[in-house]
Amino acid sequence: MELKEQIDKEKIPVHVAVIMDGNGRWARRQGKPRVEGHRHGVRAVREVTEAAAELGVRYLTLFAFSTENWQRPREEVNALMGLLVNTLNSEVETLMKNGIALHAIGDLESLPPEVHANLMKTVRETASNQRMTLILALSYSARCEITRAARLLAQDVKAGKIQPDEIDEKRFASYLQTRDIPDPDILIRTSGEYRISNFLLWQIAYTELYFTQKLWPDIRKEDLYEAILDYQHRERRFGRISEQVNPDNHR
Numbered sequence: 001m002e003l004k005e006q007i008d009k010e011k012i013p014v015h016v017a018v019i020m021d022g023n024g025r026w027a028r029r030q031g032k033p034r035v036e037g038h039r040h041g042v043r044a045v046r047e048v049t050e051a052a053a054e055l056g057v058r059y060l061t062l063f064a065f066s067t068e069n070w071q072r073p074r075e076e077v078n079a080l081m082g083l084l085v086n087t088l089n090s091e092v093e094t095l096m097k098n099g100i101a102l103h104a105i106g107d108l109e110s111l112p113p114e115v116h117a118n119l120m121k122t123v124r125e126t127a128s129n130q131r132m133t134l135i136l137a138l139s140y141s142a143r144c145e146i147t148r149a150a151r152l153l154a155q156d157v158k159a160g161k162i163q164p165d166e167i168d169e170k171r172f173a174s175y176l177q178t179r180d181i182p183d184p185d186i187l188i189r190t191s192g193e194y195r196i197s198n199f200l201l202w203q204i205a206y207t208e209l210y211f212t213q214k215l216w217p218d219i220r221k222e223d224l225y226e227a228i229l230d231y232q233h234r235e236r237r238f239g240r241i242s243e244q245v246n247p248d249n250h251r
């Protein structure tokens, strides 16, 4: 049976998050400049987005650029920004056709004005699409996001809008950029690195982690199917015991 058919349609993860890694190594292995790895990475973005939408995933978050990535050589940063603008322009039609809304998190004000304008335009144009939300994490750092949330919350406390003892997890999360998005069910990282790299630190408290050796530009639909099948075979206990979350398995 094909991988896709083995997937239980009743247990599709609502939110899939991905750390796309290994573009540089993919290029080096081919004797090409790093930028070529990013260019080929766009095909993987397309495949995973399409596969996720087809399966009924509601939220797909892709870590496209971290706050730390600004420190890369200028030509690589420029190439990545250019690639982003080109991809947004060339894919907006596909997003519309497939009912995908684009959303972005991160320090978006730090993006070059052209990238920022293009991004916001695509976000606006796709805002009413309902099938899936594609969230791009751009100039994103989880610690920045959490710090910013703390700052905003402190301002509201200072202004008398909230009392300190009214602050609970739910209230705190409402100050994060992901406030309207459920926590990821599965986080995938490619390229054989076993790190979180400052991605969605608050949100992944109970997320299932999945690592693959494959480099991002080699990722295809089947790789998402494999990750989801692996996820479906896990038991999520959220701190409880097996008998509590799956009484049927213990009768």
Ligand code: FPP
Binding pocket: 020, 021, 022, 023, 024, 025, 026, 038, 039, 041, 042, 045, 062, 063, 064, 065, 066, 069, 080, 083, 084, 087, 088, 136, 216
């Ligand atoms: C990580 O590989 C990848 C990135 C920093 C950029 C990801 C960008 C894309 C896939 C292309 C454009 C994206 C969109 C959403 C249109 P790396 O460079 O860290 O690889 P390395 O660890 O092998 O050096």
